[in-house]
Amino acid sequence: MKLYEFGPNRSIRVRWMLQELGVDFESIPVNLMAGEHRRPEFLKINPAGKIPVLVDGDFVLTESVAIVLYLAEKYPDKGLMPTDPIQRAQVSRWLLFTATELEQPLWRIARHTTLYPEDQRLPDDIRLASQDFKTMADVLEKHMQQRQFVVADRVTVADFVVAYTLDWANEAKLLDGCPQLLAYMKQMYARPHAASRIAQAFASVKA
Incomplete structure (x- = not known):
């Protein structure tokens, strides 16, 4: 490969x-x-x-x-992919949630802070995207209460995607008020085979 x-x-x-x-x-x-x-x-x-x-x-x-x-x-x-169809559906759910509800606001922030030429950046969109992210992060924060992993009781493919996205959000200083997500992210990156932050x-x- x-x-x-x-x-x-x-x-x-x-x-x-x-x-x-x-x-x-x-x-x-x-x-x-x-x-x-x-x-x-x-x-x-x-x-x-x-x-x-x-x-x-x-x-x-x-x-x-x-x-x-x-x-x-x-x-x-x-x-890393459950065999149970309900758990597999939950993996798909949280992967899609991460890609649409969490990642897209982060992309909007990145575009209007560094990626677009300065004359094309919209400061108001950074504020709106930050609000959108925090609203959806709160959904995940509640989901992760009393949970070690996103789906089931063991690590799945969903965890690596979610953890990376939370690290991105942490770089943008958007995880204040999300102690569950911060703890989960740190736990994931403490794994022996974790990638770099x-x-x-x-x-x-x-x-």
């Missing part, structure tokens, strides 16, 4: 899954800050110019959530 990745971004989700699974893979760094994702040779792999990309033999897969789901299904003996990954890129 080959993982085209950029340390600080959603590549972390896929790297974390691979490390938890104990799967050998080749890391191929693609420096977004240097524009390497726009090079013709990379666009042949992913015309969208996005990272991460997993290449497994002749199979090329993009989108981090799709990749981690594929890996969970490819290695069922590792138990976002801040650590950024530091390594800058270095």
Whole structure:
């Protein structure tokens, strides 16, 4: 397997899954800050110019959530995807919740703070996106009371996606008032095979 990745971004989700699974893979760094994702040779792999990309033999897969789901299904003996249909549905529920209700406000904040040219940034959208995130984070905060993992009583693929997204929110200083989520995030990143935190990954890129 080959993982085209950029340390600080959603590549972390896929790297974390691979490390938890104990799967050998080749890391191929693609420096977004240097524009390497726009090079013709990379666009042949992913015309969208996005990272991460997993290449497994002749199979090329993009989108981090799709990749981690594929890996969970490819290695069922590792138990990262439940076999019970209700629990599987709950995994899908929280993956979709994270990608739509939590991640999208974070993207809006990132676009209007750093990604868009200054003359295109909308400060009001940062405020609205922050409110949207906090409202939905409160839903997850209540869900995680008395829980160690997002679904069932053991770690699943959903936990790696959720934990990374919470680390992103923590970087944006949006987890104040969410003690359950902060504790859960720290617990997840304390796992022996956890990936780097976002801040650590950024530091390594800058270095």
